[in-house]
Amino acid sequence: MTMVAIKGLTKRFGHLLAVDNISLEVSKGEVLGFLGPNGSGKSTTMKMVTGYLTPTSGTAEVCGIDVLEDPIQAQRHIGYLPEGAPAYGDMTPQAYLGFIADVRRLSGAARRAAVTRAVELTHLDRVLYQPVDTLSKGYKRRVGLAQALIHDPDVLILDEPTDGLDPNQKFEVRTLIREMSGEKAIVISTHILEEVEAVCSRAVIISEGRVVADGTPDDLEHRSRYYNAISLSLPPANIDSVREGLHSLAAVASVEQRDTAGVQAELVVVPEDGGDILGEVSRLVRESGWEVDQIRVERGHLDEVFRTITTGEALPAGGDGHA
Amino acid sequence: MHDTWVICRREFAGYFATPLAYVFIVIFLASIGAFTFFFGNFFIQGQANLDSFFLFHPWLYLFLIPAIAMRLWAEERKSGSIELLLTLPITTLSAVVGKFLAAWSVAGVSLILTAPIWITVNYLGSPDNGAILAGYLGSFFMAGGYLAIGAFVSALTRNQVIAFIIAAAICFVFTASGLGVVLEFFSGWAPRALLDIVMGFSFIEHFKDIARGVIDIRDVVFFSSMIVFFLFANVVAVEYKKGG
Numbered sequence: 001m002t003m004v005a006i007k008g009l010t011k012r013f014g015h016l017l018a019v020d021n022i023s024l025e026v027s028k029g030e031v032l033g034f035l036g037p038n039g040s041g042k043s044t045t046m047k048m049v050t051g052y053l054t055p056t057s058g059t060a061e062v063c064g065i066d067v068l069e070d071p072i073q074a075q076r077h078i079g080y081l082p083e084g085a086p087a088y089g090d091m092t093p094q095a096y097l098g099f100i101a102d103v104r105r106l107s108g109a110a111r112r113a114a115v116t117r118a119v120e121l122t123h124l125d126r127v128l129y130q131p132v133d134t135l136s137k138g139y140k141r142r143v144g145l146a147q148a149l150i151h152d153p154d155v156l157i158l159d160e161p162t163d164g165l166d167p168n169q170k171f172e173v174r175t176l177i178r179e180m181s182g183e184k185a186i187v188i189s190t191h192i193l194e195e196v197e198a199v200c201s202r203a204v205i206i207s208e209g210r211v212v213a214d215g216t217p218d219d220l221e222h223r224s225r226y227y228n229a230i231s232l233s234l235p236p237a238n239i240d241s242v243r244e245g246l247h248s249l250a251a252v253a254s255v256e257q258r259d260t261a262g263v264q265a266e267l268v269v270v271p272e273d274g275g276d277i278l279g280e281v282s283r284l285v286r287e288s289g290w291e292v293d294q295i296r297v298e299r300g301h302l303d304e305v306f307r308t309i310t311t312g313e314a315l316p317a318g319g320d321g322h323a
Numbered sequence: 324m325h326d327t328w329v330i331c332r333r334e335f336a337g338y339f340a341t342p343l344a345y346v347f348i349v350i351f352l353a354s355i356g357a358f359t360f361f362f363g364n365f366f367i368q369g370q371a372n373l374d375s376f377f378l379f380h381p382w383l384y385l386f387l388i389p390a391i392a393m394r395l396w397a398e399e400r401k402s403g404s405i406e407l408l409l410t411l412p413i414t415t416l417s418a419v420v421g422k423f424l425a426a427w428s429v430a431g432v433s434l435i436l437t438a439p440i441w442i443t444v445n446y447l448g449s450p451d452n453g454a455i456l457a458g459y460l461g462s463f464f465m466a467g468g469y470l471a472i473g474a475f476v477s478a479l480t481r482n483q484v485i486a487f488i489i490a491a492a493i494c495f496v497f498t499a500s501g502l503g504v505v506l507e508f509f510s511g512w513a514p515r516a517l518l519d520i521v522m523g524f525s526f527i528e529h530f531k532d533i534a535r536g537v538i539d540i541r542d543v544v545f546f547s548s549m550i551v552f553f554l555f556a557n558v559v560a561v562e563y564k565k566g567g
Contacts, residue, residue, distance in 0.1 A: 050410040054566045075412040086403030090340040102329040
């Protein structure tokens with residue numbers, strides 16, 4: 001079931017084309033990771049979907065409601081955490097969440113239950129009566145998250161939800177997002193790539209306002225030239241002969257030496273077309289009697305894919321332009 | 324209505340969560356007292372009325388009202404909370420009106436707290452309390468006019484100081500447009516009709532009669548339409564920024 005449909009959204013600030021004709025659909029149960037370098041148009045797109053900015057052209061539908069035609073109805077279905085998690089600093093989280101609940105037209109027992117639930121989900125109970133301004137960055141972020149969750153919305157749009165959190169808090173927020181994902185459509189923007197692997201069922205990379213890749217995190221990893229590469233740790237002594245030996249294999253595209261801090265040298269054997277070369281490589285190692293301490297299959301590096309795609313460098317063999 | 328009320332309540336509490344409302348009230352009461360008794364010669368006049376009290380309201384409002392209006396939108400823009408406010412399921416109009424009403428209530432509370440001065444005249448003599456009530460109402464509406472101007476200016480910038488200075492300047496023009504300092508500017512070249520129009524926008528001219536207890540429907544309409552006009556401009560200013 002499509003919950004968010006972005007249709008040709010375009011935003012122009014003066015001469016700057018911030019978002020260039022983006023179209024996307026997000027279904028219930030999906031966690032879509034919005035990736036892109038700073039200034040690529042992630043936040044601008046989210047601001048248009050949530051009704052904060054008016055698009056230059058195009059529109060978006062949330063639960064079938066056009067955000068331009070009926071913003072109020074659309075906004076009722078959205079929980080939104082804006083970039084930087086702004087809040088009213090002079091209020092306590094208790095008062096603030098109460099205010100949001102009032103605006104969301106919750107009252108009486110439903111209001112109390114909603115606030116309690118949001119506080120529990122985001123573990124705010126210890127700071128409920130301190131002004132938001134005095135809270136740490138991590139708590140502020142969680143206040144923003146609680147605010148977005150309070151009405152149990154169908155669509156969650158979170159702009160950098162884990163920015164500024166420590167590793168434990170990041171883990172908690174990701175767990176929370178995963179737990180909620182079944183019943184909602186969730187869009188998160190991030191530039192932390194491990195987050196995409198951790199929570200997203202789908203990743204969309206945007207660059208200069210355009211969608212340049214759209215697929216599961218796995219799909220994107222496939223596009224890495226290191227996908228299925230084999231890395232070998234070995235003593236640096238006979239590295240040159242090993243290198244030549246590996247290079248002679250037919251399925252091997254290249255052999256690279258990785259910079260390492262330790263005493264061990266590391267070679268990365270990159271396969272032709274992302275093929276599976278573990279068998280061949282290990283057979284060769286065995287037969288040649290090389291002293292190798294560790295053999296490992298690489299998963300492909302999302303950050304490398306990200307860099308390749310967003311800096312416009314040509315994709316290596318195996319990438320087909322669209323996943 | 325519901326949304327306006329929720330916004331108004333939050334905003335009103337916001338004034339009292341910071342020292343702002345208290346500072347405003349104390350300064351307002353202290354200066355209105357000083358003006359009334361020292362410059363207004365409240366006692367020396369020997370008259371049981373509040374003319375000398377109301378006389379100074381426009382001049383106090385001129386810089387005090389922009390001080391409570393400046394934060395209304397500029398602060399939201401600065402802290403980014405405006406993005407939150409405008410993506411909540413409320414109309415821009417309810418946000419604008421809610422914020423305005425909250426600030427207007429703060430002004431109202433300050434006015435009510437001047438009651439000792441009213442008690443004083445009643446203790447010393449027997450004033451026309453109907454006229455005094457009219458004066459209070461007029462003053463309250465005039466405060467609304469200043470406030471609407473201040474709220475509108477606040478929506479144009481993210482800098483509260485700029486909001487304050489520009490609002491105070493505009494308020495000055497409206498206050499003094501019946502006085503020489505503004506009229507001189509026009510009198511050399513502008514036709515008589517334009518001068519009358521400029522004078523017609525003077526808050527002082529419209530407040531003068533009310534302060535004496537004469538409620539003219541035209542004065543009430545004037546302040547009400549000032550409020551409506553600038554709140555409308557406020558909505559436009561907020562909506563306009565959405566597009567850019």
